[in-house]
Amino acid sequence: MLRIRLARRGRKKRPSYRIVVIPSRAGRDGRYVDDLGHYDPLSDPSGIQIDVEKARTWVQHGAQPSDRVWKLLEVAEPGFRDGLKQGKAGSGTAASKAASPAGQASSDAPAKAQSKAKAKSKAKAKSKAKAKSKSTAKSGSKAKAK
Secondary structure, three states: OEEEEEEEEEEOOEEEEEEEEEEOOOOOOOOOOEEEEEEEOOOOOOEEEEOHHHHHHHHHOOOEEOHHHHHHHHHHOOOHHHHHHHHHHOOOOHHHHHHHHHHHHHHHHHHHHHHHHHHHHHHHHHHHHHHHHHHHHHHHHHHHHO
16 A cells, blocks of 8 residues: 655754655655655745645555645645545446445444454453463462462
8 A cells, every 4th residue: 555655854953854655564764656746844934845746646546645645635725525526426427426325334344343343352352361360360379279
């Protein structure tokens, strides 16, 4: 999966960032696929230069911007996120409008899967703790019996 995120540049205590498209498992400053612009947080006002059209293309092809990059895209082009939503739903045909509620349900699917995974891991941890307490209770009763 690809992410659009910041890659740190600059020297110590003088950060500047590149806005890059990068595989999600790559390191912060790892090899990137595409360079979309740069961000200088220390200048007044903050210097933001982003190729918004490139970013729009990458997002439409499945790249997920980080939270900070979403904010920077909104500063660069107000309504960027809303424009993406309208672009997907507003393609014109009735079939695509009917398909959009199903698309919304599929966007909820990762959240449901994540909550299901959390519940499963909690149950696993609980059963481990229960087994551990049983084993300590057994060893404690054996020690008393001696």
